[in-house]
Amino acid sequence: MKLLFDRIDEPGLNTLPVYERRGGYQMLRRALAMSPEDVLANISDSGLRGRGGAGFRMGQKAGFLPHGDMDKYLVCNADESEPGTFKDRELMQKTPHMLIEGIAIATYATEINRAFIYIRGEYSFQADILEAAIAQAAAAGYLGERILGSEHSLTLVLHRGAGAYICGEETGLLDSLEGKRGNPRLKPPFPAIEGLYHGPTLINNVETLCTVPHIIRLGGEQYAQIGTQTSTGTKLVSISGDVQRPGNYEIELGIPSRELIYGLAGGPPAGREIKFWFPGGSSSPVLTKDDLDLPYDFDSMAKAGSMLGSGAVIVVDDSHTVLEVALKVAKFYAHESCGKCVPCREGTNWTVKMLERIGSGEATPMDLDIMASVQEQIIGNCLCVLGDAMAMPIGSLIEKFRDELEAEIEAARERADAASLEDVVAVGVADVHAGPLPVH
């Protein structure tokens, strides 16, 4: 079943005439004819869970917003920077009006008059398309004052970021949107109470908002029939890494993971086997080939000790070592840590150093225990989950591939010993075990 991806490659779908010909903005009309409470009830009934990573129910989050006449904001999180995730990019590039319609309906349900789309700076092509689409929609009266003759008004502004992973975190995004460094804020107060410019703010992912028109079309209860009981609807899954057909696929939540990786993406190249896979972006704990029969939905992934996250499956086959993947993960988070909280800033940094020690043959098996304890001390101790996002996959890699890492430590040490013996001959140090020379 395709909702978001239905005939998405239709030429010109990113322009208003083609989108309208396919029934675009009819759901906005239908929603505006309903009361805001009814629209919100439909969203709640649909059971739609946030597609950005946390999987929080959108209806519940929107319900947290206070009622009444005040400056409230909706922010669409289009900062998609989780490694392995590229679903929002395809949506914004090919069907930007679906997002605009979803934003218009969501703001009507929550009585919000000001909305922003925070798009990552690297997506300049997609941002240009969105900007043109917003101008078209405004000219046609789908945005602006008194939309389609109703009482609802909405200004929508596209805001381009400038390259920072942390700005995908909702409070970091808010600070960045206010023109500051993208440091996360202390929660509570949650953004629904005090967010952008100290006003109540609803923050949702692109895919979540794109789903809203389809919920109105099907009706909330009908939408909830798709997928599993607690993970309703369809989900875009970005599959990448060692697979034959990487790309975005729209699936019903709850299909077997094997079907996803082998059926849709073609599995790893011939002759190779899956070693492990990230089910929800590089920040999710890894699963192994034993977990391939799990249903792909929020709860099954959580039960298996991982998470569905943003729906980004990264497959790693047996031609790669655990160490090289762990080092890539750790280096990324060490670079992107904003430095505000000590456990994350220092923890990511030291994890990189310890992993490099393994590679250079300076590590001992005890290092793995120290590294695992560093991960434990990061989790839950920071303002945001960036540190956790490194700690969870690294912790799971140490737990699940301890034997391989220990063997790597041993092998690297032997390599280094052999190399240093050559150095002894070359450099002429008399006794290699004598320790560092005294400093004069």
Next chain:
Amino acid sequence: MSVLGDPRFDHEGGPGRRHTRRPVPRFGHGSRVPGWDTSVDLTKDPATVPDPATTPVPPDLREAIIAMMAKYPDRRSAAIPALHAAQAVHGWCSPEAIEQVAAVMALTPAYLTSVASFYDMFELAPKPRHDVFVCTNISCSLLGADELYDALAEATVGEPDIGVRSFECLGACDIAPMASVDGEYIGPLTVDDAPQIVDDILAGRPVLEAKQLRHRRCADPGVGAISEQEAGK
């Protein structure tokens, strides 16, 4: 050979970590950006908002920034878009560029420098005109991004107008390994594509048109084909 001369025993940083710092120009009031490794000069007063009367700003840039500020309830929200615009004009976030933005937005240069230094896409040192960002994150590196980066770096040796940089993650793992050339996503690339990319950039042509992301169709076979007839409607 003495151990003291051996780079492996050099505790100041070790091999490959020596900084070769390009000279960074200074603000009119004397301080330098981004001041990370130097102590603050306590004898100087902190820089204030530049005087609009004595700070010349290109009219186009001024108008663009004023239009950006009007879009937000708080003018500071326009800081990032304004820095983008200034970087496009000046090539990098030079002290001059930052001073111009500061003058129009009525913010201090220090505030804007703190913002610019946070984000990867703002350059606080002169940079080549063309950016080649090679994604070297997990999905891309599994498929050979590190080799691609080396090939591109090698192919651009002696090209002062092209800067190759490894960037993480550009959000296009479906075309891994990939690169973004002045914002144009291309992939999947092989090391053999490197010379062609450099040629296209230097000739001002669209880069590697056959591999541009914008022409790529959705991978999901179930999205439904669009017939020629329907497309022509």
